[in-house]
Amino acid sequence: MPTSTPVAQQVVTGFTANSGQYCDAGSRLLVERAVQAELVERIVARTAALGMGPGIDDRVLPFDDEDQAIELADATDYGLGAGIHTRDIDRALRVADRVDAGYIMINEYFAGGPAVPFGGTKLSGTGRERGLIAVDSYLTLKTVVARVGPAG
Numbered sequence: 001m002p003t004s005t006p007v008a009q010q011v012v013t014g015f016t017a018n019s020g021q022y023c024d025a026g027s028r029l030l031v032e033r034a035v036q037a038e039l040v041e042r043i044v045a046r047t048a049a050l051g052m053g054p055g056i057d058d059r060v061l062p063f064d065d066e067d068q069a070i071e072l073a074d075a076t077d078y079g080l081g082a083g084i085h086t087r088d089i090d091r092a093l094r095v096a097d098r099v100d101a102g103y104i105m106i107n108e109y110f111a112g113g114p115a116v117p118f119g120g121t122k123l124s125g126t127g128r129e130r131g132l133i134a135v136d137s138y139l140t141l142k143t144v145v146a147r148v149g150p151a152g
Helices: 005-020 033-048 066-073 089-098 132-138
Strands: 030-032 061-063 081-084 103-106
Touching (some): 030 066, 033 061, 089 103
């Protein structure tokens, strides 16, 4: 996971945009232990000027390997969105495939747009909004079969 300023900025945006009142706000941060101290320092520096109060749980969640990161990420009843920041796109795609969330953003929080399907797993619901796949939720399939000629 890179510890450059853009990552800290993305993390802060993930939990402060719209006063944190997004359904997929970044309410938990999992950080590889090797970069935890440096990244947290950068996040604290960026949030210091925002005047925020304490959160519900003030502990950053460190992990040592991908399996532990996925276990921590999935240790919730919710699965709407997850953000992954790393220089290793193969690692990002591997983790994204295994995390139980409906919307995974890699290297940019709130990425996507109106054409990208959005929705969650677990208690975050089912189905998708946005994109062509969302049209399915407005349709009801009905099959009618009839014989119109003589029986025979």
